[in-house]
Amino acid sequence: MIQQTATDWNESSNSQIRIAYAGLEHKDLIASDLSGYFNIKFNDSINDLESYLGEQSILTVPDIILVEVDQNEQCFALVERLRKNFLMNGLIIVMLSTKKDKKLVQKAMEMKLHDFYTFPFTTSDLRERLNFLVKFKLIKPRLLELSKEVDTTYKMPIGKRLLDLAIAGIMFICLLPVMLIVAILIKLDSKGPIFYISKRVGTGYKVFDFYKFRSMRTDADQLLAKMAVENNQYAADEDGAKKAAFVKIKNDPRITKLGSFLRSSSLDELPQLINILKGDMSVVGNRPLPVYEAEMLTSNEWSMRFLGPAGLTGLWQISKRGKEDMSERERKKLDNFYAQKYSIWLDLKIIIGTVPALFQKEKV
Structure with a gap:
């Protein structure tokens, strides 16, 4: 036994x-x-x-x-x-x-x-x-109504929402020319749509449309099952005793030539400014997860991350993003810490720390 x-x-x-x-x-x-x-x-x-x-x-x-x-x-x-x-x-x-x-x-x-x-x-x-x-x-x-069923709900502080609107609005206006250039380059680089839209799970298990510039081949989703087994950085241990909640592909072959640059420079994330302006996300928070990852984080210990804001950047991005020694447990603990301790001062510290973290060393 x-x-x-x-x-x-x-x-x-x-x-x-x-x-x-x-x-x-x-x-x-x-x-x-x-x-x-x-x-x-x-x-x-x-x-x-x-x-x-x-x-x-x-x-x-x-x-x-x-x-x-x-x-x-x-x-x-x-x-x-x-x-x-x-x-x-x-x-x-x-x-x-x-x-x-x-x-x-x-x-x-x-x-x-x-x-x-x-x-x-x-x-x-x-x-x-x-x-x-x-x-x-x-x-x-009825996942869209799931937030009504949790014991604790997250309400966006007015100050945080105003800060989001100010930062996202200014960035959107200033970076609009860059976004237009990126859109043209994507069209010239490979066949397919300019934007990649997927369902993500954010605050209180709220599901929303998540926007990114397309950095992968159009058949990327179909190849995920194979990649998740063979190339997942958070893959299960050899004895099969541990199951990975996150899927993080090392040296992902699905990424296009332009997509590799977009990811390393984080330019692929710029359309998420629209998500922030819409109120789906905040500038700072825990990264919204794909449904297949979110459904793995359901124990009392890990569901805490969904009681904080979903964000464009966060503790994970400024601490160990792109480093091979970043374990699944470390990432989840960072998410839980932010959900419990977030404040306007912590947000400002993360925003300042995000700039040098934009250019990551590892292609993930």
Whole structure:
């Protein structure tokens, strides 16, 4: 049995969460450590699981499919069949593997599975992740209203908002000629749109359209699954015990020739002045995250970062941005510190420190 750690943040309704399990290698571990928290139906094989699911109605269908990767990898074929079934295509699917294989992880990401664990893993971490996936599935259709459900909300101080409008307005006017030149160069450099617009999660889990100058190939998003496995600076440890929340690609091959310069000079960030003027972000704060990263930071310890303002620059940018020794934990701790300690004086200090930090040493 793997030693558990205390994670009681969302245990009150676990017994109501139904899990359909398939496999024998981890069956005893899952039964001993998780049966007390979830309603689990154990099946010895993929075929047994599929037969069980075929007998379920809309009232009895499980919330989660927890399946071991089998020798013939029929588990992936099962996922494809379930996604074609109207009753089953919305199920949460998590896989467990006994062997370390990057190809399996990449395939799981390409199929957009909800998670993939490689043994050894901590059952308490798995339990907390399953809890969150169920909760996130319920709130995902209304993420824009999620800020109303947290215990603590962030309200932009009037002084900070006025400072944002003044700085962003002046910068936008002064840098408009530069932005026009950059837009023309992007068009000449490669095919595709001038701006890259993505969904980001900011203050209080608010989702908004995030603007940047395009610095990557147009197929960059499609290549992310492979890059996140092979090139992620925050990648999992070799034993598979640690899962990375952030994705940070070293020497990213998706970046265009012009894009490399735009990133190293931070010129690709200039369109975010529009986000600041709109009120989506502040000049100083924690960087808004892509949804796939934000959903990994859900424990009480790390969700604190979302209770502070989202920003164009912050403590991460002026402290260790671009340095190889910048760990995932260090970055999250900096975000939490700012969310708890931000002030007008700290903002001014960060703004002053941002200028020398613009030109980073490492291409990330």
